Amino acid sequence: MKQRRARLRDELITLAHGSGGKASRALIEGLFLEELGNPLLNPLGDAALLELNGSRLAFTTDSYVVHPLEFPGGDIGELAVNGTVNDLAVAGATPLALSAGFVVEEGFEVARLRRLAASMARAAERAGVAVATGDTKVVERGKADGLYVNTAGIGLVAADARLGEENVRAGDRVLVSGTLGDHGMAVMIARGELQLEVELASDTAPVHELTASLLELGESVRWLRDPTRGGLATALNELARDSGVAVALEEAALPLRPEVVGACEILGIDPLYVANEGKLVAVVAADAAAEALRRLGAHELGADAAIVGEVRAEPAGLVVLETAFGGSRIVDMLVGDPLPRIC
Amino acid sequence: MRYVDEFRDGGLAQKLSHEIAGLAEPDRVVKIMEVCGGHTHAIYKHGVEQLVPDEVDFVHGPGCPVCVIPMGRVDDAIALAERPEVIFTTFGDMLRVPGGRGSLLEAKARGADVRMVYSPLDALELARRNPEREVVFFAIGFETTAPATALTLLRARAEGVRNFSAFCNHVTIGPPLRAILDSPGLRLDAFIAPGHVSTVIGTRPYDFIVEEYGRPVVVTAFEPLDILHAVVMLLRQLREGRCQVENQYTRVVRRDGNPRALAALAETMELRDTFEWRGLGWIEHSALKLRPELAEWDAEARFELPGDRVDDPKACQCGEVLIGAIKPWECRVFGTACTPERPIGTCMVSSEGACAAYYNYGRLTVPA
Numbered sequence: 001m002k003q004r005r006a007r008l009r010d011e012l013i014t015l016a017h018g019s020g021g022k023a024s025r026a027l028i029e030g031l032f033l034e035e036l037g038n039p040l041l042n043p044l045g046d047a048a049l050l051e052l053n054g055s056r057l058a059f060t061t062d063s064y065v066v067h068p069l070e071f072p073g074g075d076i077g078e079l080a081v082n083g084t085v086n087d088l089a090v091a092g093a094t095p096l097a098l099s100a101g102f103v104v105e106e107g108f109e110v111a112r113l114r115r116l117a118a119s120m121a122r123a124a125e126r127a128g129v130a131v132a133t134g135d136t137k138v139v140e141r142g143k144a145d146g147l148y149v150n151t152a153g154i155g156l157v158a159a160d161a162r163l164g165e166e167n168v169r170a171g172d173r174v175l176v177s178g179t180l181g182d183h184g185m186a187v188m189i190a191r192g193e194l195q196l197e198v199e200l201a202s203d204t205a206p207v208h209e210l211t212a213s214l215l216e217l218g219e220s221v222r223w224l225r226d227p228t229r230g231g232l233a234t235a236l237n238e239l240a241r242d243s244g245v246a247v248a249l250e251e252a253a254l255p256l257r258p259e260v261v262g263a264c265e266i267l268g269i270d271p272l273y274v275a276n277e278g279k280l281v282a283v284v285a286a287d288a289a290a291e292a293l294r295r296l297g298a299h300e301l302g303a304d305a306a307i308v309g310e311v312r313a314e315p316a317g318l319v320v321l322e323t324a325f326g327g328s329r330i331v332d333m334l335v336g337d338p339l340p341r342i343c
Numbered sequence: 344m345r346y347v348d349e350f351r352d353g354g355l356a357q358k359l360s361h362e363i364a365g366l367a368e369p370d371r372v373v374k375i376m377e378v379c380g381g382h383t384h385a386i387y388k389h390g391v392e393q394l395v396p397d398e399v400d401f402v403h404g405p406g407c408p409v410c411v412i413p414m415g416r417v418d419d420a421i422a423l424a425e426r427p428e429v430i431f432t433t434f435g436d437m438l439r440v441p442g443g444r445g446s447l448l449e450a451k452a453r454g455a456d457v458r459m460v461y462s463p464l465d466a467l468e469l470a471r472r473n474p475e476r477e478v479v480f481f482a483i484g485f486e487t488t489a490p491a492t493a494l495t496l497l498r499a500r501a502e503g504v505r506n507f508s509a510f511c512n513h514v515t516i517g518p519p520l521r522a523i524l525d526s527p528g529l530r531l532d533a534f535i536a537p538g539h540v541s542t543v544i545g546t547r548p549y550d551f552i553v554e555e556y557g558r559p560v561v562v563t564a565f566e567p568l569d570i571l572h573a574v575v576m577l578l579r580q581l582r583e584g585r586c587q588v589e590n591q592y593t594r595v596v597r598r599d600g601n602p603r604a605l606a607a608l609a610e611t612m613e614l615r616d617t618f619e620w621r622g623l624g625w626i627e628h629s630a631l632k633l634r635p636e637l638a639e640w641d642a643e644a645r646f647e648l649p650g651d652r653v654d655d656p657k658a659c660q661c662g663e664v665l666i667g668a669i670k671p672w673e674c675r676v677f678g679t680a681c682t683p684e685r686p687i688g689t690c691m692v693s694s695e696g697a698c699a700a701y702y703n704y705g706r707l708t709v710p711a
Contacts, residue, residue: 009685012452016439022684194461252353270388325567326353326360327390329704335684336439336448 005029016336020230023336045164046225047091049157056159058093060084061152069116069146071190073182073201076149077120079277082206083228084153085127089208090224090280092163092215093155097132098124101150106141116147127206129153158215165243167222170313173289174247175282177210177296178203178304180232181260181274189263196266200259205278205301213295214280220288225281230334233272235281236319237333244316249309249331252324272321273334283311350566351389359571360394366578367398374400374530374667375577378520379537380407380695381565387704389567399574402667403690403697405519405623406537408484409436410689410696412512413619414653417442422649423479423510423642424455430473432466433481435459440692443653463495463509470499470507479642482509487539489513489631490604493611496633496640510642511633513612516540517548518629519620524556528668531558533577538564538592543608545600546588553586564592611637619652621689622661659688664697671698678702 006022008030016023033042040048047060064080081098088095100120104113124131131151182203189198207226214221223243227235236247249272256271264271278301284292289307296302319331367373377383383403386392392401405411421444424431431447438448438459451457456476460466463480470478482492492509499507516537523529536549541562549560559580563573573591580587590596611634618630633641642648655661659681660674671677671690681687683699690698 010449012449014448014452016448026684193465323388323390324353325351325389325391325394326356327393327567329387329390332703 005033014336019334019337020228020234021334021336025333045091046087047093047155049091056157058088058091058155058157059152060087060091061150062087063148063150065145065148066187067145068187068190069112071187071202072199073186074204074277075116075119076147077116077118078123079202079204080149080151081120081123081127081129081131082204082277084151085129085206085208086226086228086278088153088155089206089211090163090226091155091157092161092211092224093157094212095127095129095153095155095208097130097154099152100131100134102134102136103144103148103150104136104138105144105146106138108146113147123206127208160218161215162219163221163224165223165239167219168239168243168245168283168311169222169285170245170311171286172222172283172311173286173292173307174236174249174309174311175284175289175292175296175305175307176227176232176255177207177280177282177302178278179255179257179260180227180276180279181264181271182257183277184231184274185260185263185271187275194263194267196263198259198263200257200263203276203278207278207280207301210280210296210299210302213299214282214284214292217284217288217292217295220285221282221292222285223283227276227279227281229275231271231273231275232281233270233319233331234333237331239283240317240319246312246315246317247309247319248312249319249321251321253306253308255304255306255308272331286310350564350568352568355568356394356571359568359575363394363399363571363574363578364396366575366582367396368582369398372398372400373532373578373581374402375533375535375574376402376404376523376531376667377535377563377570378404378406378516379535379540380410380693381537381539382535382563382570383407383697383700384695385565385567385570387700391567391570392705394571395574399578402531403664403671403700405523405620405665406485406516406540407689407693407695408488408514409434409440409693411514411519411620411622412437412440412483413621414442414655415619415651416512417446418444418653419648419650420481420510421445421447421450421455423646424450424457425453426477426646428477430456430458430469430476430478431481432458432460432469432478434461434483436693437481437483441686443651463492464498467495467499467504467507470504474506476506478507479646480507480509481512483512485514485516485537485540486543486608487537489612490543490601490607493604493607496611496637497607499640500637505639508640508642508645509633511612511631513631514618514620515614515629515631516544517551518626519623520549520552522623522626522629523666524552524558526666528663529666531667533558533581534560535570535573535577536560536562536588538562538569538596541592541596541600543601543604546590546596546598547600549588553588557586559586560588562588562590562592562596564594610634621655622659622665624662655689656687661688661690661698664690671701674698
């Protein structure tokens with residue numbers, strides 16, 4: 001029961017269209033799909049799947065516009081590699097090669113660019129993938145925020161991987177590989193506008209080893225996603241919407257760092273909507289959930305993994321949260337970026 | 344998290360929930376208005392409604408400072424923001440609120456220099472760092488946020504920062520409550536009064552609700568346990584035939600409020616004769632403007648504003664939601680023409696508004 005496509009009714013692009021929420025969805029479905037739609041693009045997955053001589057290739061791209069360029073726990077170079085590696089990994093693919101495009105602002109320090117490129121190289125090595133091709137453009141001062149990076153990647157999909165929202169069934173369990181919201185809050189705090197003294201590092205990391213370990217469980221693994229922009233809430237809302245199931249989360253089971261909870265509390269932001277850059281959300285069959293959790297927990301990146309909820313038949317299309325307080329509520333898709341509340 | 348988790352203890356919640364069930368009288372529905380948007384948000388965020396019996400009915404009041412700003416004032420803000428010399432600063436949740444000519448976020452996309460700040464002091468700092476620009480702060484909120492604006496204005500005057508001004512839309516909590524109590528369709532039995540506002544104004548300003556209208560009041564903090572506790576206190580008052588202003592938020596709120604904050608307010612602001620509230624219409628003495636002595640820092644005095652009124656959309660039934668006459672989902676446009684993406688009425692514009700809170704969090708419990 002796929003819902004009908006969102007319509008784009010705005011006359012101008014606003015920042016909300018880049019937030020990953022409903023406004024982004026309207027832009028993608030109401031403009032890009034209408035103009036560019038084709039069988040490869042239409043599923044709007046993390047990566048497109050191509051058939052080639054009996055093999056399946058995953059193909060994806062992502063642009064990085066983070067400010068500041070360097071932040072606790074990472075930088076734009078590392079992020080650009082991990083983000084694309086992760087999009088391939090959650091498509092069930094082993095990354096084969098990446099491309100890198102750099103849009104550099106006039107006046108950018110060469111030493112800094114070298115540092116960021118070296119960081120990219122380290123991240124690529126860690127993920128076992130090469131940056132095989134690239135492009136550089138320099139724009140006038142003021143035309144780019146220092147540096148924008150785009151990466152694309154191709155990967156080989158495991159022959160027996162059967163991932164997709166159509167496989168998800170009521171009763172399946174929802175797992176996350178670790179604490180939520182670390183990247184988004186680390187970057188927000190690193191901007192220095194909040195005057196909060198919190199030690200918090202981005203979680204940027206490649207999750208391909210976690211996905212590879214889970215994929216050994218075969219068809220019990222139904223659906224994988226890396227909950228980046230828009231956080232866990234957005235990823236699960238897309239699942240619920242596209243597959244017509246409900247997802248029920250248990251608030252008390254969500255792994256959250258106290259620093260993230262505290263900063264979110266002060267800003268009136270819900271950590272469920274905050275970006276992650278080295279986390280995995282997995283839907284697995286109920287009888288495989290314990291083994292999936294064990295496998296995630298056995299990896300250093302999965303030390304805080306947890307079973308956080310389950311798939312239900314009703315209320316179809318919605319994500320609900322059973323609060324630690326004993327009530328329940330809907331976790332809806334946001335319209336735009338989460339905005340701090342005034343009181 | 345210390346100082347937060349203690350107020351969200353599920354075990355204690357069950358105890359209070361049980362106590363409320365014992366106090367509620369079968370088939371007698373008690374309608375309790377939580378005045379403040381912060382309470383509305385907490386009720387939905389934590390699922391508090393599911394912990395009270397059907398005989399306790401929360402009605403979501405007018406205390407969302409973002410929601411009550413009339414569309415014409417948003418248009419004035421956009422006109423200020425569009426002046427080339429102006430850096431227009433605002434709290435984040437005001438960015439998406441639509442006026443007659445769209446939202447500040449859309450004005451920003453058209454080229455206006457609109458920046459989100461976390462405090463009026465951030466706006467003052469922007470003024471110091473950009474002496475060639477005019478920095479205007481969109482001052483909104485009840486007595487909670489007004490003192491921060493007041494102190495910022497006093498600091499700007501003391502330091503002689505002349506490229507800073509406030510576009511003052513601060514409102515007061517008492518007059519809209521009286522307007523609601525005077526409305527003909529009223530069906531309210533008791534009030535959960537706002538906590539943060541009361542840290543500033545104290546509990547005396549609610550005396551008229553018990554004295555003139557005979558409705559019990561409990562000044563309440565914002566954690567879900569606080570709200571359940573307040574329900575217990577109100578049901579006890581009703582059961583024992585008492586009608587008092589009680590203070591649940593004793594850890595912060597004093598009977599006479601915060602004298603320093605009140606002094607700063609009195610020094611910088613005075614009551615307007617009347618002010619328009621989105622969804623409620625014009626209410627006398629319900630808002631603040633800057634005193635004439637501070638005209639140099641008053642955006643309304645320094646810049647020419649369109650000042651056009653924009654009617655609330657006709658389809659909107661926010662006024663009836665706000666007095667508890669109908670529930671959000673009973674409005675004829677709720678969830679269809681009026682959604683958080685395309686809000687028509689005040690209650691849908693911010694996540695603290697009754698309809699938006701209901702739409703975002705609570706649609707689970709809509710009766711079929």
